[in-house]
Amino acid sequence: MPESADAIGLTGQAGSMWIVRKPHPHNLCATSTKKQFWDVIKGDELNDQRMAESIFSFAVNTGTKVAVKLAQIVVGTAPDGVLESKTVYALNTISPHIFMPSYTVAKIARYRDIVMKNRSQSKFLLGWINRTLKDA
Numbered sequence: 329m330p331e332s333a334d335a336i337g338l339t340g341q342a343g344s345m346w347i348v349r350k351p352h353p354h355n356l357c358a359t360s361t362k363k364q365f366w367d368v369i370k371g372d373e374l375n376d377q378r379m380a381e382s383i384f385s386f387a388v389n390t391g392t393k394v395a396v397k398l399a400q401i402v403v404g405t406a407p408d409g410v411l412e413s414k415t416v417y418a419l420n421t422i423s424p425h426i427f428m429p430s431y432t433v434a435k436i437a438r439y440r441d442i443v444m445k446n447r448s449q450s451k452f453l454l455g456w457i458n459r460t461l462k463d464a
Contacts, residue, residue: 386435403418436460
């Protein structure tokens, strides 16, 4: 579970709004961060906490549309970046033991693609991979 703003890459104003209240991420975030990320990925509707946190953390880093698209690809629903009931159902029926490694590989592939398109981003690659593996 993310325990600090830094743990999920929040900095500046967003990072200063981070509040730690265990055990659920929807209690970890200030209202605007909750609305901007947790609510969009429908974190309260996902049965597996680790899966919800992984999608949430990636959404904070890359945006909700990218995070949801990758989750949709992993569970086999249409990758439109909008988390609707069909995707929630698929996320709630897939085994976390299947989803988590697959989502981890998908996130790393996304970071690889960023670096392949823009080599100047390679300085961030190790940090992105380390954060991804820490969430896995």
